[in-house]
Amino acid sequence: MQIPRDIIKNIKNFNFIGAKNYGFAHYKQSDKDFIKQEVFMQYNTLIFVLKGSKVIYHTNSHTTIREKEAIFVPKGKYILSDILDFKDKEYQSLLFFFSDFVLNSFTNKYHHLIQSTSKGDEDIFKIQMDSFLCALFESFIPLTQVANHTSLLSLKYEEIFLYLLQDTKNKASFLGFLNNFLETNTLNLGAFYIQNQEYCNVSDMANDAKMDNASFSRKFKDVLGISPKEWLDNKRFEKACFMLEFSSKNITQISQELGFNSPAWFIERFKKRFGITPKQFQKSKNLYFLSQN
Structure with a gap:
């Protein structure tokens, strides 16, 4: 500031x-x-x-x-x-x-x-x-x-x-x-937390809040300190970690289910965020894959 x-x-x-x-x-x-x-x-x-x-x-x-x-x-x-x-x-x-x-x-x-x-x-x-x-x-x-x-x-x-x-x-x-x-300043984010609805993009979130994208993005960042795109990314990677740890799905299946453009793009972004590949994370956490060793 x-x-x-x-x-x-x-x-x-x-x-x-x-x-x-x-x-x-x-x-x-x-x-x-x-x-x-x-x-x-x-x-x-x-x-x-x-x-x-x-x-x-x-x-x-x-x-x-x-x-x-x-x-x-x-x-x-x-x-x-x-x-x-x-x-x-x-x-x-x-x-x-x-x-x-x-x-x-x-x-x-x-x-x-x-x-x-x-x-x-x-x-x-x-x-x-x-x-x-x-x-x-x-x-x-x-x-x-x-x-x-x-x-x-x-x-x-x-x-x-x-x-x-x-x-x-x-x-x-x-x-x-x-x-x-x-x-005057708080955005009602209850729907984003309480409901089990999953959002694919910022436009869907703005529509639920009955706001245009630009106004919604500004208000969202004022409330949470991050942009709605960053929030969506965080949620998507949280789910990726959960699936890698607790499901038997492979990397391709997980990347497709979470809407990443390709497995390669998912792997690149995951490694940039966590310092290891999705496969390395899965092998170190998932009991199904640990039992295969």
Whole structure:
């Protein structure tokens, strides 16, 4: 992930680290106030102000966050103002960027904690701060000096979300924020998991979801983090491994049943994925073939 260009086009002093679905930036501004800049937020963003204040204009309203305050902002277009601290003539904030995939993964992992079905009243969520959250947000700053930060970023984002979900001051608002997100961003994938239907191509999946191919593919990747084609391939190779291990069918029969263009193409792709040929896998796993030795 890269820091959104609109965020930094006028910023000279910032530190940024990013992983595939996460990003974190610490920036300072001391030249002048930035008044009502139009910004397209490519990712969902948590903003924590260290010095000065930020004004966010959204849906015929505006929200001001001051020093040691924070807010969740869904991806989209906003008008922002950064106001320098009166005493130090400086604005500082921490920006936590995360993709839809991060929220989807979190809600899937902790679905047992997300029981409320109520929606939030606002499209953004102002956090009720305490000393723990301040320390947690500021603990990200040293990560800009850490070389291998990907796993740490993932864990620390999860720590933020879990705390908000179980903190009495923020739980109801955060649940509303999550439910707003789920209603507009979650693709119903129940048919693909619950039903025993097997899909030959992405078009069949899109038809079942009542969407065009392009919209379905984008939404599918937002939810699962991989394209529907990759998902189909994964399912096909899962079945290939199962058949190689538990059936007495030969390689040609299996490749034909799973819809590969030819046994040679199946063998090539299987070896590229698993490092061994289908025959080698079969001989090492399948009791029928082991008994023939």
